[in-house]
Amino acid sequence: MHQPRRRDRRPSRRAASEPVPGPSFRLPASGADVVLVGFFSAKRKDFETVMADAAARLAAAGGRVVVRIVQRRGVSGGGARKMSLPYSSRTLLSQGKARQVADVADLVDADAVVFTNPLTKHQRRTLTAMFGRPAVSVTDELFNSD
Numbered sequence: 001m002h003q004p005r006r007r008d009r010r011p012s013r014r015a016a017s018e019p020v021p022g023p024s025f026r027l028p029a030s031g032a033d034v035v036l037v038g039f040f041s042a043k044r045k046d047f048e049t050v051m052a053d054a055a056a057r058l059a060a061a062g063g064r065v066v067v068r069i070v071q072r073r074g075v076s077g078g079g080a081r082k083m084s085l086p087y088s089s090r091t092l093l094s095q096g097k098a099r100q101v102a103d104v105a106d107l108v109d110a111d112a113v114v115f116t117n118p119l120t121k122h123q124r125r126t127l128t129a130m131f132g133r134p135a136v137s138v139t140d141e142l143f144n145s146d
Helices: 047-060 096-108 120-132
Strands: 030-040 062-075 112-115 135-137
Touching: 030 096, 030 135, 047 062, 062 112, 096 120, 120 135
Parallel strands: 030 062, 030 112, 112 135
Antiparallel strands: none
16 A cells, blocks of 8 residues: 655754845836737626726827737536636636637737736736737726826
8 A cells, every 4th residue: 555645843944035026017107008808707797887888998098009809718618617717817807718819919910918817926927928028907906097
């Protein structure tokens, strides 16, 4: 019989990792081209209103929305219990939709990709690397007019 592996109780020898700085992107005062992306559950019927509000907020901050892309969860398959969860904890979107956003952002030569949903630091880093431009959220402090 195999015995269960015992975990080592000694403290880790690895050095503590440095905190990752937040995003350094700020919309310029005049006309940054932005791709606006929203991730919504199929149960949410007011997604167009949310997208319009985000576009107005970006316009007030100096951005110009050139493309709007919506990912709906639960429209085709996936089950009702998964509808409020992201497709991927790494990218928030499905792989196909993330590639579509990257292609569209390259096509229109956008300055940034802005999400209506809050992004974690990990998602921000992953999406920025994937898109080749800053990926931020409308809820970030970047767009607060203080």
